[in-house]
Amino acid sequence: MSILLISSKSTDGWFKAIKEENEEIEVEVYPDVKDKDAIEYALVWNHPPGVFDEFPNIKVISSMGAGVDHITRDPKLPEDVTITRIVDDQLAIDMAEFVLARSMAHLRNLSLHQRFAEKQEWKPKSYKRIADVQAGILGMGNLGITVGEKLADAGFKVRGWSRSEKHLEDINSFAGREELDEFLSGTDILICLLPLTSETEDILNKELFQKLPKGAFLINAARGNHLVEDDLLEMIDSEHLSGAALDVFREEPLPEGHPFWTHHQIQVTPHNASVSQPSSAVPQVLENYERMKNGKELLNVVDRERGY
Ligand code: NDP
Ligand code: OXD
Secondary structure: OEEEEEEOOOOHHHHHHHHHHOOOOEEEEOOEOOOHHHEEEEEEEOOOOOHHHHOOOOOEEEEOOOOOHHHHOOOOOOOOOEEEOOOOHHHHHHHHHHHHHHHHHHHOOHHHHHHHHHOOOOOOOOOOOHHHOEEEEEOOOHHHHHHHHHHHHHOOEEEEEEOOOOOEOOEEEEEOHHHHHHHHHOOOEEEEOOOOOOOOOOOEOHHHHOOOOOOEEEEEOOOHHHEOHHHHHHHHHOOOEEEEEEOOOOOOOOOOOOHHHHOOOEEEOOOOOOOOOHHHHHHHHHHHHHHHHOOOOOOOEOOOOOOO
C-alpha cells in the first residue's frame, strides 16, 4: 500500500514532510508510479482529469489544500471514493492576516498613495477608520470564522453569511439566500471565503454588488469562478464599488494583458493569501491514511452532495 502524490506544482515538500513524519510509508509521485494497483490513497492538487482511471483501487482522494473544487470538477471522478481536505489553524491564521492587511490598505488608500509617491506627488487623501466600517464575510467556515475574529479583534464591526446560522461572539450571523440582501446592505468590505460549488459559482455579480452600499470594496480570496469579472469592472468604473483586492482568478496565472493587472482600483496577488504548509498539514493526512487502513471514519470529509 502506498500514498500517491499528484500535483501541478512541485510535490517535493509533501514528499519530504511525509517521510519526516514516517519514513516507512511508501510514497509514489505521479506519473512515475511503480505499482498502480497498490494505490489506495492520493494526495492531490489540480490533477489531470480522468487520471484516477489508472488507479483501480483508489479509496481516498485528499486535497493538498482547503478547497476541493479542483477534485470535484473532474467528470471522471470515481463514484465511491471519499474526498477529504485540509482543515488547518495555520491556514486560517494566514488568511486572516491577509484579509486584515488588505482591509487596512483599503481604508488607508495605500495603493493610491504608492502611485502618487512614484510620481513624487504630495496629495493627502482622506481615510476611513476601522470603527466606522462593517466587514461582511461570505462563508463562515474554517477560514471565515478565524478571519471574522481577527477583524473583530482589530475593531471592525463584523457580519458573516453562511448556509447555516452561526452563534459567535462579536460577529453578526446571517444565513441562507433569504438573509443575503440584509447582510449585503450593511457590508462596506465584502470578503469572499466561500467554497466553489454549483450554488456559489458566479455569486459575485452585478446584482449582488448593487445590494452593497455605494463605495463598498471587495476582497476575493476564495476562487476566481465566484466572480463575474466584467460585472466587477463595470461596478468599479461606475463608482458603485471603490475597488477590489483579488487573490484568485478564473485563469491562473492571470494572463498577460488582463485588465485586472493594470486597473488602478484593483490589487492583484498570485493566489497566495494562505498556502497549505506540508509540515503543518501532513499529520492530518497521515492520520487519515491510518484510519483508511484500519477501516475507521476519516477526518475532514467532504460532502459530495453539497460540494464542500
Ligand atoms: P469551509 O468548508 O470550512 O467553509 C465554507 C463556508 O461557506 C461555510 O460556512 C458554509 O456554510 C459556507 N457556504 C458554502 N456554500 C454556501 C452556500 N451555498 N450559501 C451560503 N454559505 C455557503 O471552507 P474553508 O473556510 O476551509 O475554505 C473556504 C475556501 O477558501 C476554500 O474552498 C478555498 O476555495 C478558499 N481558499 C483560498 C485560499 C487562498 O490562498 N486564496 C487558501 C485556502 C482556501 P455552513 O457553515 O453553513 O456549511
Ligand atoms: C486552498 C487554496 O484551497 O490554496 O487551500 O486555495
